[in-house]
Amino acid sequence: MVYFDNNATTPLDPQVIERMAAFMRDQFGNPSSLYPLGRQAKESLHEARQHVARALGAAVGDITFTGSGTEADNQALLGVLDARPDRPELVISAIEHPAVQETAVYCERRGVKVTVIPVDRYGSIDMDALDRAVTERTALVSVMHANNEIGTIQPIPEIAALARARGALAHTDAVQSFGKIDVDVNVLGIDLLTVSSHKIYGPKGVGALYVRKGTPLAPFVHGGHQERGLRAGTENTIGIVGFGEAARILPDRMVQDKPRLAALAARLRAGLEQRIPKIHLNGHPANRVPTTLSYSILGLEAEAVLLGLATKGISVSTGSACSEDSDDVSHVLKAIGLRPEFARSTVRISLGRFNTDGDIDTALDVIPGMVEKLRRISAWDPEEIEP
Numbered sequence: 174m175v176y177f178d179n180n181a182t183t184p185l186d187p188q189v190i191e192r193m194a195a196f197m198r199d200q201f202g203n204p205s206s207l208y209p210l211g212r213q214a215k216e217s218l219h220e221a222r223q224h225v226a227r228a229l230g231a232a233v234g235d236i237t238f239t240g241s242g243t244e245a246d247n248q249a250l251l252g253v254l255d256a257r258p259d260r261p262e263l264v265i266s267a268i269e270h271p272a273v274q275e276t277a278v279y280c281e282r283r284g285v286k287v288t289v290i291p292v293d294r295y296g297s298i299d300m301d302a303l304d305r306a307v308t309e310r311t312a313l314v315s316v317m318h319a320n321n322e323i324g325t326i327q328p329i330p331e332i333a334a335l336a337r338a339r340g341a342l343a344h345t346d347a348v349q350s351f352g353k354i355d356v357d358v359n360v361l362g363i364d365l366l367t368v369s370s371h372k373i374y375g376p377k378g379v380g381a382l383y384v385r386k387g388t389p390l391a392p393f394v395h396g397g398h399q400e401r402g403l404r405a406g407t408e409n410t411i412g413i414v415g416f417g418e419a420a421r422i423l424p425d426r427m428v429q430d431k432p433r434l435a436a437l438a439a440r441l442r443a444g445l446e447q448r449i450p451k452i453h454l455n456g457h458p459a460n461r462v463p464t465t466l467s468y469s470i471l472g473l474e475a476e477a478v479l480l481g482l483a484t485k486g487i488s489v490s491t492g493s494a495c496s497e498d499s500d501d502v503s504h505v506l507k508a509i510g511l512r513p514e515f516a517r518s519t520v521r522i523s524l525g526r527f528n529t530d531g532d533i534d535t536a537l538d539v540i541p542g543m544v545e546k547l548r549r550i551s552a553w554d555p556e557e558i559e560p
C-alpha cells in the first residue's frame with residue numbers, strides 16, 4: 174500500500190503507540206483527583222502540554238487542549254467574539270477550512286459582520302482587501318497558515334501585524350503547517366493558533382489552541398474547571414499523552430523529514446509532469462508546503478483517478494478530503510478561479526513521514542499509465558480543453 178493522503182490524516186508514529194500503550198496500561202486516574210493516581214495523570218498532562226508548547230515556541234500555560242482542530246477553531250472564533258462584544262466583526266479568508274468557514278457562517282447568523290478576503294490564482298490572500306476590511310470594529314482576523322488542499326502558505330506575520338495595529342486579534346489555523354514547515358507563535362506574531370494531533374502522527378480526536386497570555390477569550394465548553402476553565406470536561410488523557418509524544422519527537426524528526434520529503438515530492442512532481450501531458454499544479458509556485466501536490470488532470474474526473482489508483486493500492490484524495498461526500502466543487506479551487514471542469518479533475522497527493530523512495534517509484538510506475546488508460550476511455554477529449 175502507498176499512502177499519499179497525509180493531509181487527511183497520518184498514521185501513528187510507533188513511538189506514539191508505545192507511549193500511549195504504556196500509559197493506558199498503567200494510568201487511569203482522573204487528573205482532577207488529589208491522590209497519587211490522579212496526580213500522576215495530571216503530571217502526564219503537564220508533560221504533554223510542555224511538549225506541544227515547545228514544538229510551537231509557546232509558553233506552557235498558553236496551550237489549551239481541545240477535542241480536535243475543528244474545536245480549537247470554533248473556540249478561537251466564538252471565544253474571541255464572545256469576549257469582545259464591542260467589536261462585532263470577523264475577517265477570514267476565502268480558502269479557510271470548513272472548521273473556520275462554517276463557524277463564521279454561524280457567527281453571521283448571530284449578527285456578526287463577516288468579511289471574506291479573496292485570494293489570487295495561487296491562493297495567496299489579497300493584502301489590499303485585508304487592509305480595507307480590518308477596522309476598529311474587527312474583533313478577530315483568522316487566516317490559515319497553509320492550505321490543506323493546495324498547500325499555499327500565507328504571510329501570517331504581515332497579516333497578524335496588520336490586525337494587531339488596529340486592535341484586532343489574529344488567529345491562524347496551523348493544522349496543515351505544523352509538522353511540515355516551521356511554526357513558531359512568536360515568529361508568526363499571532364494571538365491564537367490551532368493545531369491537531371492526527372496530522373502530526375498522533376491520535377485522532379485531540380487538538381490544541383495556543384492562546385497568548387492576556388488574550389480575551391470566553392469559554393466554549395461550559396462545566397468544570399479543566400483547561401483553566403476554557404474547556405470543561407474530563408480530559409482525554411490517553412489522546413493528550415499521545416499528542417504530547419508526537420509533539421515531543423516532532424522537532425528532531427523534522428530535521429530529517431523536511432529535506433527528505435521535499436526531495437521525494439520534487440522527484441514525484443518532476444516525474445508526473447514529465448510523463449503526463451496536460452496536468453496543472455495548483456497553489457503557489459514558491460510559497461507552498463512541498464508535500465501537498467494538487468494536480469488538475471485535464472479531461473478526467475478526479476474520482477475516476479482516485480478509484481483507479483485505489484485498485485492499485487495507492488491512496489490519494491480528490492481536491493479535499495473534507496468535501497468528498499458532497500458534489501460541490503471545492504470552495505478553495507473555486508476561490509483560486511479554477512473552472513469547474515478543472516476543479517472536478519483535481520487530485521491531491523500529500524506525502525508524509527512514512528513515505529519512501531519506493532513509494533515514489535510505484536507512483537511513477539502506476540499513475541501515468543492509469544491516467545493514459547482513463548483518458549482513452551473517458552468521454553472528454555483533453556485536446557479540446559484550453560488550460
Ligand SMILES: Cc1ncc(COP(=O)(O)O)c(C=O)c1O
Binds near residue numbers: 270370495
Ligand atoms: C486546515 C485544517 N483545519 C482544521 C482541520 C480539522 O482538524 P480536526 O480533524 O482535528 O478536526 C483540518 C483537517 O483536515 C485542516 O486541514
